[in-house]
Amino acid sequence: MDKKTLLRKIPSVNEILNMTEVQQWFSLLPRPLAVKAIREVLEELRTGIRSGKYRDVRLEDILSNVEKNIRFLSEGSFRPVINATGVVIHTNLGRAPLPVSVVQRIVEIARGYSNLEYSLAEGKRGERYDHIRGLLKDLTGAEDAIAVNNNAAAVLLCLSALARGREVVVSRGELVEIGGAFRIPDVMKQSGAVLKEVGTTNKTHLRDYEEAINEETALLLKVHQSNYRIIGFTEEVPIEELVALGRRKNIPVMFDLGSGCFVDLSEYGLQGEPVVRDIIKKGVDIVTFSGDKLLGGPQAGIILGRRELIREVARHPLTRAVRIDKLTLSALQAVLYLYMDTEKVKEEIPVIRMLLQDKEIIKKRAQKIIRALKDNNKRVFLKLQQDYSQAGGGSLPGISMPTYVVAFRIEGIPVVEIEKLLRMGSPAVVARIKEEALIIDPRTVDDSEVALLVKALKEVINRFV
Numbered sequence: 001m002d003k004k005t006l007l008r009k010i011p012s013v014n015e016i017l018n019m020t021e022v023q024q025w026f027s028l029l030p031r032p033l034a035v036k037a038i039r040e041v042l043e044e045l046r047t048g049i050r051s052g053k054y055r056d057v058r059l060e061d062i063l064s065n066v067e068k069n070i071r072f073l074s075e076g077s078f079r080p081v082i083n084a085t086g087v088v089i090h091t092n093l094g095r096a097p098l099p100v101s102v103v104q105r106i107v108e109i110a111r112g113y114s115n116l117e118y119s120l121a122e123g124k125r126g127e128r129y130d131h132i133r134g135l136l137k138d139l140t141g142a143e144d145a146i147a148v149n150n151n152a153a154a155v156l157l158c159l160s161a162l163a164r165g166r167e168v169v170v171s172r173g174e175l176v177e178i179g180g181a182f183r184i185p186d187v188m189k190q191s192g193a194v195l196k197e198v199g200t201t202n203k204t205h206l207r208d209y210e211e212a213i214n215e216e217t218a219l220l221l222k223v224h225q226s227n228y229r230i231i232g233f234t235e236e237v238p239i240e241e242l243v244a245l246g247r248r249k250n251i252p253v254m255f256d257l258g259s260g261c262f263v264d265l266s267e268y269g270l271q272g273e274p275v276v277r278d279i280i281k282k283g284v285d286i287v288t289f290s291g292d293k294l295l296g297g298p299q300a301g302i303i304l305g306r307r308e309l310i311r312e313v314a315r316h317p318l319t320r321a322v323r324i325d326k327l328t329l330s331a332l333q334a335v336l337y338l339y340m341d342t343e344k345v346k347e348e349i350p351v352i353r354m355l356l357q358d359k360e361i362i363k364k365r366a367q368k369i370i371r372a373l374k375d376n377n378k379r380v381f382l383k384l385q386q387d388y389s390q391a392g393g394g395s396l397p398g399i400s401m402p403t404y405v406v407a408f409r410i411e412g413i414p415v416v417e418i419e420k421l422l423r424m425g426s427p428a429v430v431a432r433i434k435e436e437a438l439i440i441d442p443r444t445v446d447d448s449e450v451a452l453l454v455k456a457l458k459e460v461i462n463r464f465v
C-alpha cells in the first residue's frame with residue numbers, strides 16, 4: 001500500500017472518540033486531555049507512515065496506543081519513579097526519598113493549621129526557625145541555626161548579608177560549578193560580594209589567603225569541591241589553618257559544605273565527607289549545606305554558626321524571599337529527630353541506609369529479581385554481575401561503592417528500546433545502559449518496590465517475546 005492510501009486509512013479524532021471502548025477511558029481523564037491523547041497517537045502514526053516506519057494502519061494498534069497514552073497522561077506528568085540507577089542522591093530523580101515517619105509528619109501539618117509562627121507557650125507570635133533551631137544546635141554544637149529554601153539560597157543569602165560590597169577570599173580550586181548552573185563566581189556576583197581568587201587550580205597555600213586579606217575583606221570562604229576532585233600534585237589549606245588565620249585577622253570563615261553529613265561515613269570506608277559537628281568544633285564561623293543530600297531530608301539549605309552572624313543573616317531581606325515553607329520545615333524537623341537516635345539513623349534514613357547497605361543484601365535483592373523473571377525463555381538474558389554504585393549529588397566525589405546488578409537483555413531487541421519502554425512504563429523505571437545491556441542496580445530499589453519493578457520488567461518481556 002502506498003503512503004497516501006495509508007494516510008487516508010487513519011481514522012479521525014471524532015471517529016475514535018465515538019467508539020465505545022474509548023468512552024470508558026474518559027473516566028480516567030478530562031475530555032480535552034483525552035482528545036489531546038488521541039491526537040498525539042494519530043500524529044505519531046502519520047509521521048511514521050511518511051518516514052516509512054509504519055507500513056500498515058491497524059485499528060487495534062491505534063486503540064491500544066490511545067489507551068496507553070490516556071493512562072500515561074492520567075497519571076500526571078509528575079509521579080513516582082523506581083530508581084534502578086544505583087545513584088543514591090540522584091538530583092534528577094528528586095534526591096533523597098524520605099522516611100515514612102517523616103512523610104506522616106508532613107501530612108499532619110499539611111492538612112490543617114499549625115503553630116508555624118506562633119508560640120503556644122506564650123500565646124503570641126513565634127519564629128518558624130524555632131522548630132529546628134534547638135535540634136540543629138544539639139546535633140552540631142553550633143551556637144545558632146536557621147534553614148532556607150536550599151543550599152544555593154543559603155550561600156547567596158550569607159554572602160549578601162555578610163559580604164555585600166566587600167571582598168570574599170576563595171581558593172581558585174574551589175570555584176566550582178555544581179549542576180544546574182550554580183557557579184560560585186556567579187553566586188558571588190549576585191550577592192554583590194567581590195570575589196578575590198587566590199592560589200592556582202591545583203595548589204593554594206595559607207600565605208595566598210594571607211596576602212589577599214586587606215581592610216575590604218569580609219569573609220574567607222571554603223567550598224566543598226563536590227562533583228569533582230583534583231588528584232596528583234595538589235595542596236589545599238586545612239580548615240583549621242584557615243580558621244586560625246581568620247581569628248588572627250578578625251575575619252569570619254565560611255564553609256559551604258555542600259552535602260553536610262551528620263554520620264561519620266569514613267568509619268564505613270566512605271572517605272571525604274566531613275561531619276558537620278567536627279567542622280563546627282574546628283571553629284568555622286558559618287557553615288551551609290543541603291537538606292536533601294547526605295542528610296537524607298527534604299530540599300532545604302541549612303545555615304549554622306556564630307550567634308551574631310546567624311542573627312545578621314536572619315535579619316537580611318532576602319531571607320524572607322528564600323524562606324523555608326511549612327511542609328519542608330515539618331519534614332526537616334522530623335528528620336532531625338531521627339538523627340537524635342544514632343542507632344536508628346542507619347536503618348531509618350533511606351539515603352544513609354542505601355549508602356551503607358551490605359552488598360550481600362543487594363545481591364539477594366538482585367537474585368530475587370532474576371528468579372522472578374526467569375521463565376526459561378531463550379531470548380531473555382538475566383545475569384548477576386558485580387558493579388559499582390555512586391553516591392551522587394556531588395557527595396563523596398570519586399567514591400564507588402561495590403554492588404551487585406542485574407544485567408538484562410532481550411535477544412534481537414536494541415537495549416535503548418528496552419530502556420525507553422521501562423522509563424515510559426507504569427511504574428516508570430529508570431536504569432542505565434552498559435555494553436548493550438540494561439543495568440539494574442538494586443541498591444536504590446526499596447524492598448517494597450521489588451514487586452513493582454518485576455512487574456514493569458515482565459511487561460517489557462511480554463511485549464517482545
Ligand SMILES: *Cc1c(COP(=O)(O)O)cnc(C)c1O
Nearest residue numbers: 150151152178224226258290394
Ligand atoms: C549541592 C551544592 C550546592 C547547592 O545546594 P542545593 O541544596 O542543591 O541548592 C551548593 N554548594 C555545594 C558545594 C554543593 O555541593
